[in-house]
Amino acid sequence: MMKIIHTSDWHLGQEFYTYDRTQEHEAFLDQLAMIVREEKPDALVISGDIYHTSAPSNSVMRFFTDRLDRIRQACPQMQIIMTAGNHDSSSRLEITRSLWAHLGVSVIGRIERDENGEINYDRHIIPVSDKGYVVAMPHVFPQNYPATSQDVPREERMAAFLAGLGRRVREVNVHGLPVVMTAHLALTGSDISGHDASRGGMDCTDIEEISVPYDYLALGHIHFAQTIRGGKARYCGSPVPVSFDENYPHSISAVVLGNGSAPQVKTIAIDNPWPLKTIPEDAASFDEVISLLKDFPRREKAYIRAHVILEDVPPANAFLKASEALAGKKARFCTFKWEKAGNAPQTSPVRLDVEQIRSISPVNLAMMYYRDRFGSEMTDGMKGLLEEAIRNVSNR
Numbered sequence: 001m002m003k004i005i006h007t008s009d010w011h012l013g014q015e016f017y018t019y020d021r022t023q024e025h026e027a028f029l030d031q032l033a034m035i036v037r038e039e040k041p042d043a044l045v046i047s048g049d050i051y052h053t054s055a056p057s058n059s060v061m062r063f064f065t066d067r068l069d070r071i072r073q074a075c076p077q078m079q080i081i082m083t084a085g086n087h088d089s090s091s092r093l094e095i096t097r098s099l100w101a102h103l104g105v106s107v108i109g110r111i112e113r114d115e116n117g118e119i120n121y122d123r124h125i126i127p128v129s130d131k132g133y134v135v136a137m138p139h140v141f142p143q144n145y146p147a148t149s150q151d152v153p154r155e156e157r158m159a160a161f162l163a164g165l166g167r168r169v170r171e172v173n174v175h176g177l178p179v180v181m182t183a184h185l186a187l188t189g190s191d192i193s194g195h196d197a198s199r200g201g202m203d204c205t206d207i208e209e210i211s212v213p214y215d216y217l218a219l220g221h222i223h224f225a226q227t228i229r230g231g232k233a234r235y236c237g238s239p240v241p242v243s244f245d246e247n248y249p250h251s252i253s254a255v256v257l258g259n260g261s262a263p264q265v266k267t268i269a270i271d272n273p274w275p276l277k278t279i280p281e282d283a284a285s286f287d288e289v290i291s292l293l294k295d296f297p298r299r300e301k302a303y304i305r306a307h308v309i310l311e312d313v314p315p316a317n318a319f320l321k322a323s324e325a326l327a328g329k330k331a332r333f334c335t336f337k338w339e340k341a342g343n344a345p346q347t348s349p350v351r352l353d354v355e356q357i358r359s360i361s362p363v364n365l366a367m368m369y370y371r372d373r374f375g376s377e378m379t380d381g382m383k384g385l386l387e388e389a390i391r392n393v394s395n396r
């Protein structure tokens, strides 16, 4: 039997509409420390996107180091395995690799070759005491996988790497112990609810390509928690929502493997002291929404997105009015979600390639965008302002 805690997509250091999220991340990591103290897992697996940016600030990196050490102390016999996600800098994450190794923490940011130029598969295969293995795959863009031999074309390198890794896992695992594989990628057929394309890479990988033998595939990258492939693969989801569209429960997963049965998964909810709220759930008029904000409990902590029916164009000073409605309250105003009035059929946005964009003047491009976004024409006054702004910028 091997027990792991599976978590991913922490996004530490995320600035949320200019607000600092340290309090929420602190609350999450305090809960995680309590969870490992109670659950006593053999390993904690962190499946990528530890940081929100590839260059986190010094204070965020220090915060992470201090907190991870506290989590480790909460369950000293537990191993910790962390890999880089697409948001992390693989080389930055590995700076402290050798120091963490002394404390039972394995950091796998990248794929490396040994002194003979051969791919070092063993650095990805981490024995978890004598109970099993964690095979740790950092996020690597498909085009950046190393060549296993000269005649492997670029598009087959990922599959070749995974096949080589799989062979090595079979060689090492002579006793047939449970194997957890961790990876940060989007699997074909997963539900990408709430995934914001700006968060990067949604090239889907087909699970058949993963030729590494595993009993449980601990995945990161998709923030919506879900079990797929008959219970053998799971996204544990983000513990703290990264956007307003992640309006679903957030948790970490405790997984027990062994005895040849399917992995037993238990989700443990994470409480967020600063929930993300869209007010109201169904869009209302601007004035109605403003009065809802005025009535919002003074001491309640929340990030707020105002959900407004757009009759024409956004009212003047909309942001200021919403912020003023929340003056003196704890809640933090973030943004609007505009809904077009009259259930106008959503027209699909015009798609342009780079050449087409170059051939259109900035003002015309803005007008097209405006038409798509708000379903009406830009007024002459707005057009004039925009032209003036463009003139000022180009005269610099």
Ligand SMILES: [Mn+2]
Pocket (backbone or CB within 6 Å): 009, 049, 085, 087, 199, 221, 222
């Ligand atoms: Mn992520």
